[in-house]
Amino acid sequence: MSKRVESSTDGSDLRIGIVVAKFNEFITDKLLEGAEGGLAECGVSADAITIASVPGSFEIPVVASKMASSGVYDAVICLGAVVKGDTDHYEFVAKEAANGIAQVALKYGVPVVFGVLTTHTVQHALDRAGGRKGNAGHSCALTAIETANLIRNLS
Numbered sequence: 001m002s003k004r005v006e007s008s009t010d011g012s013d014l015r016i017g018i019v020v021a022k023f024n025e026f027i028t029d030k031l032l033e034g035a036e037g038g039l040a041e042c043g044v045s046a047d048a049i050t051i052a053s054v055p056g057s058f059e060i061p062v063v064a065s066k067m068a069s070s071g072v073y074d075a076v077i078c079l080g081a082v083v084k085g086d087t088d089h090y091e092f093v094a095k096e097a098a099n100g101i102a103q104v105a106l107k108y109g110v111p112v113v114f115g116v117l118t119t120h121t122v123q124h125a126l127d128r129a130g131g132r133k134g135n136a137g138h139s140c141a142l143t144a145i146e147t148a149n150l151i152r153n154l155s
């Protein structure tokens with residue numbers, strides 16, 4: 001008979017790390033607000049959350065790696081906003097942030113959630129940071145809790 005492993009959105013005994021980029025802070029502040037709100041809804045207490053600010057999204061993976069490898073956190077949420085400008089810089093920053101975050105999750109077996117917006121315009125980012133398309137920080141919080149609980153239930 002098959003066995004189904006369930007998850008849950010109960011975060012009351014989970015510890016969560018958040019890495020947030022200061023670049024485009026007027027956007028990432030809103031993502032952080034959404035993430036904190038989502039974690040509170042899941043029952044994560046404020047003292048179970050550690051927030052680390054980094055200069056830009058490019059710096060997210062190294063700090064997420066430090067958190068994920070510490071054994072302290074059940075999940076790490078990464079928040080940033082990479083907005084396309086006139087140069088290719090956007091492409092490199094977005095790609096390295098995405099690849100780095102994925103690598104950290106696989107290396108340490110800890111959910112490292114990708115809440116880095118990559119958009120062509122500031123408006124598109126704002127739409128996803130509490131605007132008309134919701135708040136990616138909030139959905140990342142739920143993803144982090146669900147995935148952490150699933151991993152816990154698997155082991």
Ligand code: INI
Pocket residue numbers: 021023024055056057058059080081082083084085089090093
């Ligand atoms: N960092 C971002 O988080 N978003 C951006 O849109 C961005 N752009 O476009 O330049 C950005 N650049 C900074 C980068 O993340 C690093 O902090 C910097 O290159 C130093 O390593």
